[in-house]
Amino acid sequence: MAYNIAVIPGDGIGTEITDAVLPLLERGSEHHGFDFETTWYEWGSERYLQDGAMMPEDGLARLEHSDAIFLGAVGHPNIPDHVTLNGLLLPIRKGFDQYICKRPSILYDGIESPLRGYAAGDIDFVVYRENTEGEYANIGGREHRGFDHEIAVQSAVFTREGTQRVVQQAFEAATHRDGRLTSVTKSNAQAHSMVFWDDIVQEVSEEFPDVTVEELLVDRASMDFIRRPETFDVVVASNLFGDVLTDIAATVTGSLGLAPSGNINPSGAYPSMFEPVHGSAPDIAGQGIANPLAAVLTGAMLFEHLGENEAAAALSTAVESQLADESAPRTPDLGGSATTAAVTADLEDRL
């Protein structure tokens, strides 16, 4: 049996890291005895500039039967972000009901946290972010455009189904980790949506009596990701709050260049999509110096999702060993001056 993986390199450094990292994944599949077939989709901003659409109309249908999707990055300096994102990334997350965005944060050996006093191993938690609704619901509008009484409305929508399932999965994840869950809301100021979220957490917690639950307001959680990141285990949050928190998490663990993520539909009814947290980084695109490690760790998450745990572990271990090795090549974001190619060549040796 061969896995069929859809590959969307996308924009900017997305294409560079995808080109660099896919061969490593193929090598991994060979070593571990499974077939890994890729279908590449040249979708993204270049296509938009030519044809007016980020992907073809039947884009989702083409991806639907793949076993997983690998996405590089989306975003272009000359196109508004809400156009590029709503043309490619967000429709896949929503259209394939990838309701969990899973983002692990680990402070690796060899990486200096920007926080004083933190050393390798001190930070190790995972964020389960709701990924299909909430503050990202495309509901709202503008009225009285240009007049003094103009208004804009943006409605966040939380469904019981949509909230329950991500909360449940986060609790479940906590039972396989240290048994601690932090739910992040803003119930004091957003009493309609967030008190609802708190109620669901309360209900679901009854199914998981062994998991300790902490409730934090998003402002306080943002502080605590900086002043006590070592205390978190599993964190569950809405789409927007998860977005902010995972970027803080990537920062305190030393680099956005190391942060992987999975947009997961646990039912398997549709494929899940794996992407590094960093974007298309137009400022360094084309220079061959993008850090491929987030993409490699993203590949490890993809393997894990396929059930190929050994191949996943091999990739993570190679990254860990490279980071711990002072003489190994590093890209500029990690303080080195190596190229993307040098970093992946070194990883290949370690695999």
Next chain:
Amino acid sequence: MAYNIAVIPGDGIGTEITDAVLPLLERGSEHHGFDFETTWYEWGSERYLQDGAMMPEDGLARLEHSDAIFLGAVGHPNIPDHVTLNGLLLPIRKGFDQYICKRPSILYDGIESPLRGYAAGDIDFVVYRENTEGEYANIGGREHRGFDHEIAVQSAVFTREGTQRVVQQAFEAATHRDGRLTSVTKSNAQAHSMVFWDDIVQEVSEEFPDVTVEELLVDRASMDFIRRPETFDVVVASNLFGDVLTDIAATVTGSLGLAPSGNINPSGAYPSMFEPVHGSAPDIAGQGIANPLAAVLTGAMLFEHLGENEAAAALSTAVESQLADESAPRTPDLGGSATTAAVTADLEDRL
């Protein structure tokens, strides 16, 4: 002429720091030759537990003719936050149209930032947070309670007037500082509200050709407050984003115990309200160890608002000199073991 200041100590450490700091403000007014009369309002959670309301029905009417309001903190461990906040803090912000929440962030001499490599003077910016609408609009609801198809909706509402005026004030502030403004949105995912915000920033920027404008997404801004806080000058953001960003800012400048804020109505039609950023801190309430410095700096902002710039500067200078003095008393949040009273007594000597 005497200023008439409304004082609401509120809950938890709010009462402790108010009791400790108000005498310093009175002393300051004597030194600088203006009269400062206070009217105290024992509103808050204790009142709620007895009478079912955080403040009397005519609460706003009673405050309306004061020259400014000093608020300690609001919040009680046995009452849901959305009850206490919507019963006292938020109605004042909204009812008096205090549309700017101004929060300066400074890394003081004598304070160690949790960020590696940052020293006194490296961080100095101010956030102008929209304070009356946006994501805090009390619009939304729940339907189908308890059923599988239950939903909750929370609508963020941005008006042209409400957005324009805070953006204008932020630009204005930038002209008196380093001439740089950062506007924080999430336009890629919230295209209704945030693209509107971006448009207003664009429009207003034409009135301020000498101010450099940077636009940042809130996730990236949260990272950048950690990885390059030295680069910010004036930051303008919506109610929710400003809330998160100012707590990050307080953290990277060393302590929530040092962060002051002003809820300002620049028109003067209604009084402005000054409050430390920290909350009621039930965990340390009643122990006499709350850090009074945020409240002192809040008093300085209040004096400045009244136009009493010398008295304001005297307070800030006293705080700076205390922080820079290694032998001066410090509360536990700053690594010392001094009481609130010891810190204010030392400040009194410096004044």
